[in-house]
Amino acid sequence: MSSKPKIKDLLDESACEYNKTKKQACNAPRPGATTGGCAFEGAQISLFPYADAAHLVHGPITCLGSSWETRATKTTWPGRDLTRMGFTTDVSLNDVIFSGEEKLVKAIDYIMAHYAPTAVFVYSTCVTAMIGDDIDFICRQGAEKHGIPMVPVHAPGFVGSKNLGSRLGGEAALQHLVGTLEPETTTPFDINLIGEYNVTGDMWQYRHLLDKLGIRVLATLSGDGRIKDIRCAHRAKLNVIVCAKSLVSLTRKMHEQYGIPSISLSFYGKRDTSKGLLAIARALGDPGLVARTKKLVAYEEARLEERLKPYRDVFADKKAVLNTGGNKTWSIAAALQDLGLEVVATAVKKATGDDRARAREYLGEKGVLMMNPGVEQARLIDEKGAHLLLAGGRSLYTAIKKGIAFADVNQEKKKSYGGYDGLLNLAEDLKNALENPVFKLVARRAPWQK
The missing domain is CATH 3.40.50.12380 (Nitrogenase MoFe cofactor biosynthesis protein NifE, C-terminal)
Incomplete structure (x- = not known):
């Protein structure tokens, strides 16, 4: 069974109020649409910050130039940071003719033997998508052999823009990771941060404030994230979309499948940071939490104004x-x-x-x-x-x-x-x-x- 998402469904997103009023779907492919970044790059942006996972590009080596260390995402992963590694099958002309599937199997075996990741993301690219390599079958086979998740990511560059690729990355995480493991403990204030990639450490500028309020970040997609945590993300009480509206499809489907509501906010600037903290507290529905948040916001704003x-x-x-x-x-x-x-x-x-x-x-x-x-x-x-x-x-x-x-x-x-x-x-x-x-x-x- 193929895990390829239906592109049309992602383009016509029912949770997007602006999609309903347009004659053409948002991010629909058009000539020149990928010049600012293709779907493959967008999918990697969504998933690459998982430092405990290997990111294997199944395609020509030139595609690796758009993948390794795509963004300066920071992590506290204590082991080997695999975002610093570039993995590719280096598909050649012979592979185009005779299939690159055997090469993909060998690449997965090599990664497992030398790097021991907690998961492997396998990205299809334009070439391997067109020749029809079955990365779903290879990933199922690899998961059975090695006992860890192998996630096929169907985001070849030609399907559309970087924004669409981010949605495709979210689809892969939802289909193959979310809901596959139960958390050791839960709290009434568990949240997921969606679309927070921790570029230059943005998440660390406000996460300590959530900790002060007793709000636990159960999982992130995907800044400073862990594969184990995103597998448990279905037990969160709230999804918080941090700016990246491209992942609205993911949060809608998590609401439909697991009943998790979502809000969208920003942590840039004084006003939006304060609004964001209060929005999370109110969405969690606890009066005591709201009161504590108002007190914390007032303190932080006064402290900031003095320093400005x-x-x-x-x-x-x-x-x-x-x-x-x-x-x-x-x-x-x-x-x-x-x-x-x-x-x-x-x-x-x-x-x-x-x-x-x-x-x-x-x-x-x-x-x-x-x-x-x-x-x-x-x-x-x-x-x-x-x-x-x-x-x-x-x-x-x-x-x-x-x-x-x-x-x-x-x-x-x-x-x-x-x-x-x-x-x-x-x-x-x-x-x-x-x-x-x-x-x-x-x-x-x-x-x-x-």
Whole structure:
């Protein structure tokens, strides 16, 4: 029996309110859709932070370049961190003709003999999907032989975008891992964090606050996660989608199968961190927990405001342009507003309908939602008189040409900006950028140039 998910069902997501009003499904494949990241990459982003699992790419070795250490996810895994390893079957022309299944079996045996993971994710790629290698059969055979979960991930790049690939990764985890093990203990306040990948340690900026409130993170998908924990995720009392709306299909199905309700929130900025903590407490339905949360929020906000005082004058009357993707189009915008900056434009090309609606809510009617940021951001910097550009590394040259400050807020960044303490990290980095004379100096013409 094949475990291939029905792509059409994932595209027409009933839990997405914006999908109902569109003639074409969200993330439907179209020419050029994979230039910003294909489905294979999206699936790996969803699952790769499981450091105790081996991630085996069944395809040409070139696909491994899009997989190893896809994002700088941090982990406290005490053993060998397998996210630091790149595993591939290195499918060649002969394998295309005669099948690569034998190679896949040998690769799994090799991984088990040398690395002893707690699970193996096997990712199909464009080539192996087209030649029809049966990774479901190989994974069932491998699981029986080695006694651990072998998870086939059907997310070849050609099926669609990175966003769709994240859903496919979630489908694989739900079908093959969730509900396959019982937790040793449960509490009334067990939650799952869904779509939290712990990039640069974001989760650690707020998890200690959950611990203070007595809220236990039973499982994560997948930041600093453990295979054992995600197998027990069906016993949680609440699913918390942390920004990544691409996994709404997963939470809907967990509600249908296990009765677990879900909420969606962000831990970027003061306002959203406070709202998020209170939303979790209220969703768990305990008045005592809500009261404790309000008290903790008030304490943390007062502490944060005191520490932000030195930065307020630096950010007064400053304008920013934000060019990033997905939930960051609005979550980082909210954090910037909490610091006192005016966000005059944000890029929404890679955002969902829900993300765009939230971006409009935060920026107001005067804010610009950029659909073609590569072309628009330079013009808007001039028109709006922006002082700061926040984007990925490729946009640094735009900031240099315009002589304004720049900050990298993509996954390549080295610091976490999540939670209350993360907002302080963001404030320090933006202060340093705004006060750094290099951006104005490097934009000047040489003395001998007219």
